[in-house]
Amino acid sequence: xxxxxxxxxxxxxxxxxxxxxxxxxxxxxxxxxxxxxxxxxxxxxxxxxxxxxxxxxxxxxxxxxxxxxxxxxxxxxxxxxxxxxxxxxxxxxxxxxxxxxxxxxxxxxxxxxxxxxxxxxxxxxxxxxxxxxxxxxxxxxxxxxxxxxxxxxxxxxxxxxxxxxxxxxxxxxxxxxxxxxxxxxxxxxxxxxxxxxxxxxxxxxxxxxxxxxxxxxxxxxxxxxxxxxxxxxxxxxxxxxxxxxxxxxxxxxxxxxxxxx
Amino acid sequence: xxxxxxxxxxxxxxxxxxxxxxxxxxxxxxxxxxxxxxxxxxxxxxxxxxxxxxxxxxxxxxxxxxxxxxxxxxxxxxxxxxxxxxxxxxxxxxxxxxxxxxxxxxxxxxxxxxxxxxxxxxxxxxxxxxxxxxxxxxxxxxxxxxxxxxxxxxxxxxxxxxxxxxxxxxxxxxxxxxxxxxxxxxxxxxxxxxxxxxxxxxxxxxxxxxxxxxxxxxxxxxxxxxxxxxxxxxxxxxxxxxxxxxxxxxxxxxxxxxxxxxxxxxxxxxxxxxx
Numbered sequence: 001x002x003x004x005x006x007x008x009x010x011x012x013x014x015x016x017x018x019x020x021x022x023x024x025x026x027x028x029x030x031x032x033x034x035x036x037x038x039x040x041x042x043x044x045x046x047x048x049x050x051x052x053x054x055x056x057x058x059x060x061x062x063x064x065x066x067x068x069x070x071x072x073x074x075x076x077x078x079x080x081x082x083x084x085x086x087x088x089x090x091x092x093x094x095x096x097x098x099x100x101x102x103x104x105x106x107x108x109x110x111x112x113x114x115x116x117x118x119x120x121x122x123x124x125x126x127x128x129x130x131x132x133x134x135x136x137x138x139x140x141x142x143x144x145x146x147x148x149x150x151x152x153x154x155x156x157x158x159x160x161x162x163x164x165x166x167x168x169x170x171x172x173x174x175x176x177x178x179x180x181x182x183x184x185x186x187x188x189x190x191x192x193x194x195x196x197x198x199x200x201x202x203x204x205x206x207x208x209x210x211x212x213x214x215x216x217x218x219x220x221x222x223x224x225x226x227x228x229x230x231x232x233x234x235x236x237x238x239x240x241x242x243x244x245x246x247x248x249x250x251x252x253x254x255x256x257x258x259x260x261x
Numbered sequence: 262x263x264x265x266x267x268x269x270x271x272x273x274x275x276x277x278x279x280x281x282x283x284x285x286x287x288x289x290x291x292x293x294x295x296x297x298x299x300x301x302x303x304x305x306x307x308x309x310x311x312x313x314x315x316x317x318x319x320x321x322x323x324x325x326x327x328x329x330x331x332x333x334x335x336x337x338x339x340x341x342x343x344x345x346x347x348x349x350x351x352x353x354x355x356x357x358x359x360x361x362x363x364x365x366x367x368x369x370x371x372x373x374x375x376x377x378x379x380x381x382x383x384x385x386x387x388x389x390x391x392x393x394x395x396x397x398x399x400x401x402x403x404x405x406x407x408x409x410x411x412x413x414x415x416x417x418x419x420x421x422x423x424x425x426x427x428x429x430x431x432x433x434x435x436x437x438x439x440x441x442x443x444x445x446x447x448x449x450x451x452x453x454x455x456x457x458x459x460x461x462x463x464x465x466x467x468x469x470x471x472x473x474x475x476x477x478x479x480x481x482x483x484x485x486x487x488x489x490x491x492x493x494x495x496x497x498x499x500x501x502x503x504x505x506x507x508x509x510x511x512x513x514x515x516x517x518x519x520x521x522x523x524x525x526x527x528x529x530x531x532x533x534x535x536x
Binding site: 051053080081083087089090093095104107108110115161164170 | 434435437439440441444445448449452456
């Protein structure tokens with residue numbers, strides 16, 4: 001059975017603006033899906049409909065058999081614990097240390113008082129330390145996050161998502177603020193996680209070349225509509241044109257010839 | 262070859278309505294000043310003598326401070342009473358303001374609630390502290406209790422505004438990230454909002470403590486709240502002792518400087534670390 005089922009998903013902002021228009025697709029467990037499309041196409045909104053950071057106007061999203069649109073309160077929070085999220089701007093609490101930020105991923109499993117006081121079990125702390133080490137951040141464990149580089153911050157973001165023990169990771173432009181070197185490390189890390197732990201990954205990307213190289217399935221979105229869903233190998237130049245609109249043109253084709261070959 | 266003479270003088274500053282009204286105001290004020298000086302009721306005070314007396318008083322106040330009616334220990338005790346009044350009202354105000362500030366921040370609470378709290382606190386702030394103290398003095402009598410309640414009231418109103426604005430400056434993404442991981446509202450507040458805004462909260466609280474300290478001095482003199490303000494009131498109004506008043510002034514100044522130094526140190530420890 002599919003892990004994530006999106007059916008006729010529609011999102012309106014303020015009654016008028018149509019951010020997502022009747023989107024339907026399924027994601028099987030263990031898939032690595034790259035979502036591409038121009039800025040403002042609705043990629044971020046799509047991810048946020050899955051964990052209900054934005055409310056859904058109509059249609060259905062089912063994750064692991066649970067229908068998301070009507071979830072509220074504790075049930076919604078429980079659902080969110082099973083979906084990790086990674087952000088373009090990392091969204092860490094800069095004033096806190098790496099391990100404190102990583103442990104934030106456990107808050108959804110904890111009672112209010114324990115969460116307020118930051119009381120984590122030894123097991124949770126061991127788990128967090130193990131994940132931090134596996135991402136190559138053991139030396140930074142007690143550093144404050146405002147002392148880290150962009151790539152390190154994003155790895156903290158990944159660690160915070162992993163410590164949730166999620167079934168799926170939503171990655172919203174994870175490399176858009178990183179230099180090419182750090183971007184490659186992050187994408188390799190996500191690819192590793194997908195391969196070794198079988199966690200499903202949905203990643204929004206600006207860069208078509210990166211999507212073609214890492215994702216094993218591409219979803220193309222333009223103006224809130226799903227315009228492509230399939231293997232990266234079968235994505236033709238014309239379809240890239242269609243996803244990005246005519247003006248993108250030459251640059252994308254160049255990139256495609258260089259990387260997709 | 263010569264340039265043709267301009268037909269008219271070139272005005273650098275055009276004669277607009279705004280310039281005209283500024284000039285008219287300045288001329289009017291000048292005339293009023295001259296008029297008031299010529300019609301002063303000077304009551305036969307000799308200006309030269311008066312100025313000399315004034316500097317003489319300043320000399321007594323600032324250059325010859327000494328205590329007479331109270332001992333040094335007593336003065337320090339009264340200083341701490343005043344500081345205690347300032348500290349207590351700041352702490353009470355800060356605790357109230359923390360919780361109401363959360364509910365007054367637009368990124369943390371629904372709009373109708375923030376509007377209600379902001380409206381209420383704007384009203385509280387619009388009325389000066391002294392009036393709140395006198396207002397509460399009606400029910401509890403003039404004295405320290407009225408001073409504490411009244412000053413707490415105004416401190417809370419001030420800090421709610423300051424705190425809620427600090428909370429609103431938090432990166433929205435951080436809140437989103439914690440929500441996305443399943444954290445609830447209170448967990449988000451204490452794990453993200455408080456750590457991210459700690460130094461702003463601290464510096465606002467210190468600003469308010471400084472205000473409350475000086476208000477506490479005034480309350481000692483006017484509302485019978487005790488402390489060094491009352492001693493100053495006695496020294497100036499009852500004993501007419503400028504030298505003792507000078508000693509009190511220096512004690513307050515020293516205390517205020519120590520306070521500022523402590524606040525700066527504390528903020529440096531909380532602020533972003535430098536390499």
